[in-house]
Each structure stands twice: as C-alpha cells, then as structure tokens.
Amino acid sequence: MSLQQEIEFTLNGVPTRVRVPVDMSALDMIRSVVGLTGTKYGCGEGECGACTILLDGVSVNACLLFAVDCDGRSVTTIEGLADDPIGQKLEKAFVEAGAVQCGFCTPGMVMQSRALLAKNPNPTREEIQRGIEGNLCRCTGYVKIVDAVAAAARAKE
Numbered sequence: 001m002s003l004q005q006e007i008e009f010t011l012n013g014v015p016t017r018v019r020v021p022v023d024m025s026a027l028d029m030i031r032s033v034v035g036l037t038g039t040k041y042g043c044g045e046g047e048c049g050a051c052t053i054l055l056d057g058v059s060v061n062a063c064l065l066f067a068v069d070c071d072g073r074s075v076t077t078i079e080g081l082a083d084d085p086i087g088q089k090l091e092k093a094f095v096e097a098g099a100v101q102c103g104f105c106t107p108g109m110v111m112q113s114r115a116l117l118a119k120n121p122n123p124t125r126e127e128i129q130r131g132i133e134g135n136l137c138r139c140t141g142y143v144k145i146v147d148a149v150a151a152a153a154r155a156k157e
C-alpha cells in the first residue's frame with residue numbers, strides 16, 4: 001500500500017479535492033482519478049508533449065509532474081479550454097487549417113499553443129515554431145499546425 005495524500009487544487013476553474021498516491025503523476029491523476037481523458041499519455045518521459053497541461057498558466061508535461069505538486073495550484077487541461085476565448089479560436093483554427101489528422105497530439109499541441117499565445121498574442125511563424133517545440137506530431141508535418149496557430153492569433157474576438 002503506497003502512501004497517499006489529499007490535495008486541493010483548481011482544475012479547469014473548479015475547486016477540486018482528491019486523494020492520490022504520493023508517487024502518482026499528474027497525468028495519471030487527471031486521467032484515472034479525475035476522469036478527464038483529453039490529456040494523452042504519449043512517451044511518459046516528457047519528450048512528446050501529448051500530456052501538456054497548464055500549471056498556473058505555464059505549460060508543463062503532466063507525465064513529469066507529481067500529482068501532489070498540483071496542491072494549491074491551478075491546473076488547466078484541454079477540457080478547460082472549452083469556454084476559453086483563445087482556446088475556442090485555436091480549436092476552430094486547427095479544424096479549418098486541417099491541423100488535426102490522427103488527433104493524438106492535438107490536445108497537447110493546443111495547450112502549448114494556448115500558453116504561447118498568452119505570452120505572445122501576435123507571434124511570427126518562427127516564434128510559433130519555437131513555441132511548439134517539444135510537442136511532436138507524426139502526421140501533419142507541422143505546417144498546418146503553424147498555420148492554425150497563426151490564424152488563431154489573427155482571429156478577432
């Protein structure tokens with residue numbers, strides 16, 4: 001029996017309290033304990049970006065973060081962008097640009113793009129390319145993803 005700890009945090013704007021093993025990753029907590037499956041398990045080593053979430057507004061790999069490190073913090077998953085104006089622009093732009101193929105990388109790519117646009121609302125293509133580094137896509141070749149982020153940045157309210 002592993003040692004467990006109760007943690008409290010804000011998940012997608014909702015105060016949340018869960019009991020988790022102290023060695024559980026934030027990714028496993030989000031998917032298995034809380035039941036939100038939009039955040040994907042890719043490599044488990046922080047190399048692919050499929051598990052990207054926002055922790056206090058900063059993009060992080062949930063597979064490398066302990067769940068207990070979320071205590072007292074704000075966690076945003078892909079599900080949390082449903083009511084976010086920039087998240088909605090990204091979603092629409094990804095679909096319209098054809099930046100979604102198999103879709104496995106999409107949640108992490110959108111989360112990373114959301115973090116980028118929060119820091120830089122009007123990025124150049126080169127800044128977008130740098131901004132999504134660490135998020136791997138095996139289907140699109142990235143051109144359509146960069147197009148989508150650029151379109152979302154240009155979109156009016």
